[in-house]
Amino acid sequence: MSIIIIGAGEVGYNVARKLSQERKDIIVIDKDEEKVERVAETLDVQAIHGSGSxxxxxxxxxxxxxxxxxxxxxxxxxxxxxxxxxxxxxxxxVKIARIRDPEYASNEKILGKEKLDIDLVINTDQEMVNSLLRILDIPGARDVVDFAEGRIRIASFMVEPGNPVAGKSLAELRKDYSNLELVVVAIYRDHRVIIPRGKDRLKERDLVYVLGESAAISQFLASFRDRKGVAPPTKVMIFGGGNVSLLLAKALEERGVATKVIEPDIERCQYLAQQLDKAIVLKGDFTSHDLLEEEHVREMDAFIALTEDEDRNILLALLAKTMGARRVIASINRVSFAPLAYQTGVDVVVSPPLLAVNRILQYIRKGKILNVAILPEEQAEVIETVAMETSDIIERPLKDLKLPSGILIGAILREGQVIIPRGESVILPGDKVTLVASSAAIPQLEKFLMVKLEYW
Structure with a gap:
């Protein structure tokens, strides 16, 4: 498969890095000579200096x-x-374009088949806002991704010391929560993603990924948190007044969340104040310790650092945490920074390039793919696909299927009903199937989806 990537910034670079690891034929184009050199020196791809247009x-x-x-x-x-x-x-x-201006991104006349014929438009700003809203919806979650039009969710949480799930096997966990439609589909432990089985046990400091019905995910995570930390946020502080901050503040206003936005540039502050109805806009810079104190950051349910400087975002988040903010979130561009940010104490890390890669993989993966999400260090993926009538796996119990090692069928959506499958469960034509696969199993899964789930 030959893929041309125009732009070697963080989005283009990370897409190229991910796909080059899968031995696809990748060509990267950029006008910036330094970016081209970075691609050529660090990735096994062809790099061209020039304009993509x-x-x-x-x-x-x-x-x-x-x-x-x-x-x-x-x-x-x-x-x-x-x-x-x-x-x-x-x-x-297939043509995919990153477009941030909402006027362009929503203009079907320009982007549709009659004009530019772009198959996928990625608005990373809106993707960031959507991701942040999902994360804020579930206190305690590090990441939240929706599948099956929001009916199915995957959320990750850290097993902190004292968490009652620590030491329990997945079989015991399933018995304890038999009233909830959910399943543990991955465990990140010691820098390794594990696709677990029933006998595997959760340990303290595990990062656990649980998949299931959206309401069930919320109930599960709420079951081992104190009552104060269960409710969605009512007070949020945002540091940085860029476009993502503006879109997020508007969304939070619509939810009735008391929101404060801090921005160092006075003209930008004035613009934000004009665009927002109820949110409070404050002028402040990176050294605004006194301002954070005056604006009661200690009372905030969430503090979100969204400046253009990822180092600053991490430091601001840590400062807010030391001052008492209940939950701190930092935006980063370099995906490799995420583990370091978590180690320093940041509760949640969000990455625009990673969100873009997830959307792009939807078109890269073979088969009828609806959605893709990458798990830590790109060691596994969650993939939503559609079972086709031509498949020889339909109408057969899952226990009788010879799925490749490292692949787990996590959920099935059928006629609006979420099913967490067991060995006796059967996939029917038209079912939306959410699977988890290790990176090593992706090539087998692609062949499996292409041959088994869809007729070509």
């Missing part, structure tokens, strides 16, 4: 052979023009 550069990259074009620069206009030029020069089956 240039006909000659696209020809050099082999646009006529490309199966997928991903335009991921920081410029919406460049990304759209690149898709336009690529469509004129060759028939590229």
């Amino acid at each position: 240039s006909i000659s550069v696209l020809k050099e990259a082999g646009i006529e052979r490309a199966e997928i074009l991903i335009a991921a620069t920081n410029s919406d206009e460049v990304n759209m023009v690149s898709c336009l030029v690529a469509g004129v020069q060759a028939i590229v089956p």
